[in-house]
Amino acid sequence: MTTPPALAPAPAPAPGAVVGEDGLARPAWAAVDPLLRAYYDHEWGMPVTDEQGVYERVSLEAFQAGLSWATILRKRPAFRAAFDGFDPDVVAAYTESDVERLMADAGIVRNRRKIEAAVTNARATVRLRQDMGLGRLVRSFRPATTPRPRTFAEIPTRSAESEALSKELRRRGFAFVGPTTMYALMEAIGIVDTHLLDSHRRGSSGIWPS
Template sequence: MTQEASNTTAAGPGVVVGEDGHARPAWAAVDPLLRDYYDGEWGMPVTDERGVYERVSLEGFQAGLSWATILRKRPAFREAFNGFDPDVIAAYTETDVERLLADTGIVRNRQKIRATIANARATIRLREDMGLAHLVWSFRPETTPRPRTFAEIPTKSAESIALSKELRRRGFAFVGPTTMFALMEAIGIVDTHLLDSHRRGSSGVWTS
């Protein structure tokens, strides 16, 4: 997002300071929905199975679309997919697939819907091993990026490539390296907040 609101001022190489005095990247400085998501949720640790499964699912649906689109549809996604309960979704049938394809509140993509169901079943299988959340967090790197500008933020990493391969081996779909890096950003495994952002280091996972 590049448009700046009239009540914000540019500050530093990559952030915009809002009227509340908080510095944010441009994409989170204008739209109230994105700003609230950035301030209160993005990059904070998610370590429970359902929470990680939901975010894997939503990141998969986001592929080829903007995150704002997914975020606006998230309430409808949660209703349509039974709160992203893997046990419920794993039992979905073709009737459920057709129901979801008819739901105008979500992204109606047959492959992504089928992937969400397959990923629920893979999540349940993982309980016999380390569990989805533990597996995903086991790919936390030793260091995190320190970007000053949006252009310095990577879109994938050695860890996201390895995570993608492992999840695919475990039966997951729509978990490419770029999608998995976005997941790692969203749930706090890496901190890609710009160095001048008021959220930098706020997760407690990375302190700077």
């Protein structure tokens, strides 16, 4: 009598939203850490349209590349202090001595290329005022539809629109604005809605239906 082959274990269900002690469903990345949870509940995915707000987020997304967002979020107060509140006019006037000052600031991410990119991008932001402005330019790449993910695995990390936005910003003189970084920006400021369908924040931006 032959022994039947062992049955393969059933695949684990794809992770979706996690229901917290408050009864609200969030993605796993925002379910435990209080700082990330507050950011998710009140800020992430909400529209940002003003120049300074968009410039700050472009800068922080660039600093986040290769790191966790939790690291950047914990350092955000220090970043704001070091970069004069991310005022594009002030940062655009930074000199090499300011770059050296920032390189010595243990409160931020001390990466010379990213620091120099923040200065470069401030100057590019100021130049864009002669055209449509940074906020309007970024919003012009809003897609016709938004993802409707049920699990974290279904959330894209880039799109045709983020690739086009990256290309246009580079043409305009911006740095550290790759397609993946720009997709993260689009998520953060509500241009796409990648909240999981069962998240309590789905549709909260008012831009996309739930």
